[in-house]
Amino acid sequence: MPRSSRLAAVLVPPALLLGAAAAMAATPGVVTEYPSNTGAIAPGGVGVAPSGTVYGVFNNLNTVVPFTSSGAGGQVSVAAGGSLVSSIAPGPDGAMWMTYNFTNTMGRLDPASGTTTQVGGLASPGWSSAAGPDGRQWVTLTGGQIAAITPSGAVATYAVPTANPRLIGITRGPDGRMWFTETGGNKIGAITTSGQVTEYTLPTANAQPQYIATGADGNLWFTEAGGNKIGRITPGGVITEFPVPTANAMPRGIAAGADGNLWFTEAMAGKVASITTAGAITEYSAGITPNSYPAIIAAGPGGLMWFSNENAASVGSITTGSAAPAPSPVPTPTVAPARPTNVVTPVTRNLRTSTRDGRTTITFTLRYAASGKYAFRLETRAGKVLPMLAGSDIAGVPVKRTTTKAVAVRNARAGKTVKVKVVMKGRPAKGTALRAIISGAKGSRTTETIPV
Numbered sequence: 001m002p003r004s005s006r007l008a009a010v011l012v013p014p015a016l017l018l019g020a021a022a023a024m025a026a027t028p029g030v031v032t033e034y035p036s037n038t039g040a041i042a043p044g045g046v047g048v049a050p051s052g053t054v055y056g057v058f059n060n061l062n063t064v065v066p067f068t069s070s071g072a073g074g075q076v077s078v079a080a081g082g083s084l085v086s087s088i089a090p091g092p093d094g095a096m097w098m099t100y101n102f103t104n105t106m107g108r109l110d111p112a113s114g115t116t117t118q119v120g121g122l123a124s125p126g127w128s129s130a131a132g133p134d135g136r137q138w139v140t141l142t143g144g145q146i147a148a149i150t151p152s153g154a155v156a157t158y159a160v161p162t163a164n165p166r167l168i169g170i171t172r173g174p175d176g177r178m179w180f181t182e183t184g185g186n187k188i189g190a191i192t193t194s195g196q197v198t199e200y201t202l203p204t205a206n207a208q209p210q211y212i213a214t215g216a217d218g219n220l221w222f223t224e225a226g227g228n229k230i231g232r233i234t235p236g237g238v239i240t241e242f243p244v245p246t247a248n249a250m251p252r253g254i255a256a257g258a259d260g261n262l263w264f265t266e267a268m269a270g271k272v273a274s275i276t277t278a279g280a281i282t283e284y285s286a287g288i289t290p291n292s293y294p295a296i297i298a299a300g301p302g303g304l305m306w307f308s309n310e311n312a313a314s315v316g317s318i319t320t321g322s323a324a325p326a327p328s329p330v331p332t333p334t335v336a337p338a339r340p341t342n343v344v345t346p347v348t349r350n351l352r353t354s355t356r357d358g359r360t361t362i363t364f365t366l367r368y369a370a371s372g373k374y375a376f377r378l379e380t381r382a383g384k385v386l387p388m389l390a391g392s393d394i395a396g397v398p399v400k401r402t403t404t405k406a407v408a409v410r411n412a413r414a415g416k417t418v419k420v421k422v423v424m425k426g427r428p429a430k431g432t433a434l435r436a437i438i439s440g441a442k443g444s445r446t447t448e449t450i451p452v
Contacts, residue, residue, distance in 0.1 A: 028321035031287030099126030
């Protein structure tokens with residue numbers, strides 16, 4: 001199916017959406033990509049409201065954009081004190097709940113009015129969230145805790161036993177517990193609504209579990225970016241792993257589809273795949289833009305699965321083969337497009353990588369898009385911050401000792417081209433994708449992928 005280039009000002013009528021989705025859903029694996037109305041800004045994730053409206057998160061703009069099978073609708077500003085929205089998920093109250101990169105708050109978007117309110121009191125910024133069985137929104141925190149928030153804003157925080165667990169995905173389990181992934185701890189965790197945590201260690205070392213979802217079989221299914229596998233864990237803790245057919249595919253997001261299968265993204269392979277509850281995997285790549293890095297995935301109306309392209313300015317949908325009835329979307333008010341807040345133009349220009357004496361040197365150039373000051377750091381696509389060794393030079397700022405902290409650069413001038421040299425220990429595996437995180441004033445940020 002050709003990509004859609006139509007940008008809708010408002011959401012299409014439910015009847016049209018249902019008809020289009022039903023026609024496409026007859027065949028599984030049909031991909032359609034929808035350009036965003038945000039220029040060249042790539043989405044950080046997707047979430048589907050209970051009404052069926054699909055929202056794409058564009059953190060560099062601090063906006064979310066509603067999508068349907070007709071394309072993108074208006075932009076909705078969800079700013080929170082200059083921070084950046086990083087994820088969006090439906091809550092138990094019918095609202096869409098958002099996490100922010102640098103602020104210890106949650107955002108609550110009312111789909112009917114388009115208004116956003118902020119809920120503070122988190123111990124650290126959130127990563128992702130999910131509705132719980134107790135009427136609270138549960139969120140993984142970057143500081144290693146789990147928080148639960150009532151619609152009125154009361155926050156409860158629960159500690160995870162493992163130190164530096166690097167929590168990412170979370171979902172409601174079939175047993176009344178919330179299940180989550182520990183990328184740093186190499187574990188899957190479960191927490192009761194009273195805060196009791198149980199952890200299960202994965203059989204594969206350095207599996208780097210990412211996101212997790214409940215399957216139609218009553219088990220929990222999760223992706224392993226490091227292990228290149230899909231994992232299944234029963235509520236009793238029995239773990240089974242299924243290898244992904246494509247090598248180094250880096251499975252990321254996962255969600256249950258209307259067809260009874262689990263659907264997941266393969267970021268490095270540029271594919272979206274399904275896995276049956278028996279473990280049979282089918283991969284799809286036709287229609288997906290090369291090197292777009294499919295990331296977060298969610299089930300939408302009409303049996304469609306929607307996914308974000310982390311390295312392209314588009315959101316995609318893929319048919320599951322099921323024409324499930326489509327809920328009626330709630331119209332979202334159209335607002336004026338927000339201005340991009342990119343700090344720099346793409347950093348992978350003139351990219352060079354070399355390894356010598358146990359060190360890898362990555363060099364590239366970037367051009368400032370705004371004047372002021374910014375901070376630079378490098379991390380894996382799984383979110384692990386990488387140390388920069390002495391000898392690194394960040395746009396004229398020499399790194400004198402090994403550091404995992406962001407390097408501050410002052411007096412950036414709009415339009416100026418500068419060189420960056422990052423020295424790392426060891427040699428990254430071939431096909432590794434790193435991320436340069438460049439944070440500027442007033443919450444502006446550029447995230448660029450660096451293939452090694």
